Amino acid sequence: MREKILTFIEKNSRIDLKQLAIVLGVDEAIVMNELEKMEEEPVICGYHTIIDWDKVGIEKVTAMIEVRVTPQRGMGFDKVAERIYNYPEVNSVYLISGGFDLMVTLEGKTLREVSQFVSEKLSALDSVLSTKTNFILKKYKDHGTVIAEPTKDERIQMIP
Amino acid sequence: MRNPLSKTIVTIQPSGIRKYFDIVNEMKDGISLGVGEPDFDTPWHIRDEAIYSLEKGRTFYTSNAGLKELKIEIDKYLTRRYGVSYDYNKEIVVTVGGSEAIDIAMRAMLDPGDEVLIPQPSYVSYEPCAVLANGVPVIIELKAENEFRLTAEQLEAAITPKTKVLVLPFPNNPTGAVMEKKDLEAIAEVVIRHDLFVISDEIYSELTYLDNHVTIASLPGMRERTILINGFSKSYAMTGWRLGYACGPADIIGQMIKIHQYAIMCAPTTSQYAAVDALRNGDEDVAKMREEYNGRRRYLMQRFKDMGLSCFEPFGAFYVFPCIKEFGMTSEEFVTELLKAQRVAVVPGTAFGACGEGFVRISYAYSLDSLKKAMDRIEAFVTELRSRKQEI
Incomplete structure (x- = not known):
């Protein structure tokens, strides 16, 4: 049941409960219960909106920053990661295998704002050894959604 | 000048929904639930395989009956899903959609005057194909009270x-x-007793919601008298690729290949390569769409x-x-009025045979959002009709 609910709302988080219950062929109360539980646990960690800010004419700068850090005794990378993800301007923090340790994504209004954050806050942390900032030039696809013109139904409107 | 037209062809009616085309296309903010094809794109890995085949320059004819690899995959698929096996060498022909398979099956089997039993409501091509093959179509009217299944009694009554x-x-x-299965067993008994043949159009076989689809060809004594028709259009969302197939006894398939060879040559090569990938790696996509x-x-x-509209629960x-x-x-009146009043297009049941009168076809090859919008409009429409009726 959980898997079915999650698979569905991962792509349609705005569906109302009643409709979701019908679509899944189960009682509304069961769906509501599961959702509440999953929000508490939390399996469901939030409901967000994918926005193409370019189209509203609002400029944003997103950067993916590769960070090399020194892990701390007894806590590994978790403590450093926490230190970084607590900054509200940080969008996501992943521990990564390969040539560096943490992948930090960041959103700012201007290039300057982002670079300021990197030089003054991120690099200034004791455990941060080095950073490499990659600015995103264009978003093609985000969260499984292609950021492009809406697709048109090209099928012939009536066929037997 | 002499009349250039064949007497047979002029007797055949064009599809009954043609007149709605223009209205629907002109509609602003209209919603069509009139489409008979999936709303999904063909899964990317299948398209990718087709592109790869083009890059590799696989742009030649295939053998008449189809790519060997594809026929082998078709056999494997039918064995895995429905428990019937066919010799890829002489019992399978790859066609331009299921539609071509229907046409050449009729042409291979009918002599002038032979009667073809066609249950209706059903897809629009069986009747004209029978006529074009010089056969005589005989309609069996399926009933809502039987959930539109064909019963042995109805079949028996139509046989001459x-x-x-x-x-x-x-x-x-x-x-x-x-x-x-039980419905098919009853039909198979009558078919065998009267020494008939079956053209089984199973193009929607992957889209069943009760149990797995059962093919009549898998029942005892039926394989040798059944032409099983299937294809890629509905199951893999590949309508535009125009690819289907027919399987059956070698003597019938052999004749069908002859017609196919002279009329078509071979099914589209690119589509055939794509279809190989669909059968090898597409099960999960099909399950998701289902x-x-x-x-x-x-x-x-x-x-x-909720709106009190009577509808039997369909499982396919x-x-x-x-x-x-x-x-x-x-x-037709209902459909026209609904279009005008609420800008929702559905197909009149009569497009699929006279016994479709009193019904409309609603396709759910649309996103839930569109369906919700359309249902709200239909609800408003039926409420309006009911209140109008009360006033009178």
Whole structure:
């Protein structure tokens, strides 16, 4: 049941409960219960909106920053990661295998704002050894959604 | 000048929904639920395989009956899913959609005057194909009270000494009806007793929501008298690729290949390469789409229930076939009025045979959002009709 609910709302988080219950062929109360539980646990960690800010004419700068850090005794990378993800301007923090340790994504209004954050806050942390900032030039696809013109139904409107 | 036209062809009627085309296309903010093809794109890995085949320069004819690899995969697929096996060498022909398979099956089997039993409501091509093959179509009218399944009694009643072929269109377009194993067993008994042949159009076989589809060819004594027709259009969302196939006894398939060879040469090569990948790696995609259709189906059934519109629960394809008799209108009137009043396009049941009168076909090959919008409009429409009726 959980898997079915999650698979569905991962792509349609705005569906109302009643409709979701019908679509899944189960009682509304069961769906509501599961959702509440999953929000508490939390399996469901939030409901967000994918926005193409370019189209509203609002400029944003997103950067993916590769960070090399020194892990701390007894806590590994978790403590450093926490230190970084607590900054509200940080969008996501992943521990990564390969040539560096943490992948930090960041959103700012201007290039300057982002670079300021990197030089003054991120690099200034004791455990941060080095950073490499990659600015995103264009978003093609985000969260499984292609950021492009809406697709048109090209099928012939009536066929037997 | 002499009349250039064949007498046969002029007797054949064009499809009954043509007149709605223009209205629907002109509509602003209209919603069409009139489409008979999946709303999904062909899964990317299948398209990718086609592109790769083009890059590799595989742009030549294939052998008449189809790519060997594809025929082998078709056999494996039918064995895995439905428990019937066919010799790829002489019992399978790859066709330009299921439609071509229907046509050449009839042409290979019918002599002038042979009767073809066609259950209706059903897809529009069986009757004209029978006529073009010099056969005589005989219609069996399926009934809502039987959930639009074909019964042995109805079949028995339609058989004459001239009957040769029975068309079995299940899971059914437009009703969504399915035939379960027990239903097919009853039919098979009559078919064998009267020494008939079956053209089983199973193009919607992957889209069943009750149990797995059963092919009549898998029943004892039926393989040798069945032409099984299937294809890629509905199951893998590949309508535009135009690819289907027919399987059956070598003597019939051999003759069908002859017609196919002279009329078509071979099915599109690129599509055939794509289809190999569909059969090898597509099971998961099919399951996902089925799940999605099933949710929409449940949603529509609930909405009809809520608005008190009578509709038997269909377990196949992606159509529902609600009854509109309570409004005292013909299907065509209902469809036209609905279009005008609420800008929702559905197909009149009569497009699929006279016995479709009193019903309309609603396709759920649309996103839930569109279905919700359309159902709200249909609800408003039937409420309006009912209040109008009360005033009178």
